[in-house]
Amino acid sequence: MYFQGSLLDGGAGATVGPLDRGLQRRELAGGAWVDVRPGWVGGADGLFLRLQTELPWRAERREMYDSTVDVPRLLCSYGVRDPLPDPVLQVARDALDDHYGPDLGEPFVTAGLCLYRDGRDSVAWHGDRIGRGRSQDTMVAIVSLGAPRRLSLRPRPGGPADVPGERSIGFVVGHGDLLVMGGSCQRTWDHAVLKTTKPVGPRISVQFRPAGVL
Numbered sequence: 001m002y003f004q005g006s007l008l009d010g011g012a013g014a015t016v017g018p019l020d021r022g023l024q025r026r027e028l029a030g031g032a033w034v035d036v037r038p039g040w041v042g043g044a045d046g047l048f049l050r051l052q053t054e055l056p057w058r059a060e061r062r063e064m065y066d067s068t069v070d071v072p073r074l075l076c077s078y079g080v081r082d083p084l085p086d087p088v089l090q091v092a093r094d095a096l097d098d099h100y101g102p103d104l105g106e107p108f109v110t111a112g113l114c115l116y117r118d119g120r121d122s123v124a125w126h127g128d129r130i131g132r133g134r135s136q137d138t139m140v141a142i143v144s145l146g147a148p149r150r151l152s153l154r155p156r157p158g159g160p161a162d163v164p165g166e167r168s169i170g171f172v173v174g175h176g177d178l179l180v181m182g183g184s185c186q187r188t189w190d191h192a193v194l195k196t197t198k199p200v201g202p203r204i205s206v207q208f209r210p211a212g213v214l
């Protein structure tokens, strides 16, 4: 059980802060919201290096129109019963369950990790709506490690949040920051980490999701 208000050491120096303070919520049109907690995971340099060097990162290729293209980031996925690759990620997930569980009504059970090697790596505009996120409110909690990148959000074109005055927004997520997308965010908004020509170092994103959300 996560003890509110304490700093728990997940191993090798990384600590997970409390979530009962320091969270900033931004309400978005259409019943979506984003919570941000800067510096949630402290002392995460070792964690970043371990994940970057030791995980079995895979490169994927995807069909695009009539050609096959490289997915511009490396991936590593942990399913419902897979142990997470570092104890601090388990501590983080337990803390997220304690804080968001009453509202979410279910635990975070999967973890998807992306490694953006530099500014050429990206994820294009999308919502996590291959599964239940298409039709139901849900949450996706992201821990960002390494170089800061901008997570952009915009109303899904033609969707309920696509109303006059509602425009694209962005959150620069840095080393140890937590960002949680909730409410209708996956179906009424799209999000992306767009390419940048600025020199940026590698970033790892850890996304915790409930069952059936991807």
Ligand SMILES: O=C(O)CCC(=O)C(=O)O
Binding pocket: 112, 114, 123, 128, 142, 151, 191, 192, 193, 205, 206, 207
């Ligand atoms: O890099 C991130 O934090 C976002 C990744 C993302 O949106 C996804 O993998 O679905």
Ligand SMILES: [Fe+2]
Binding pocket: 126, 127, 128, 191
């Ligand atoms: Fe996503």
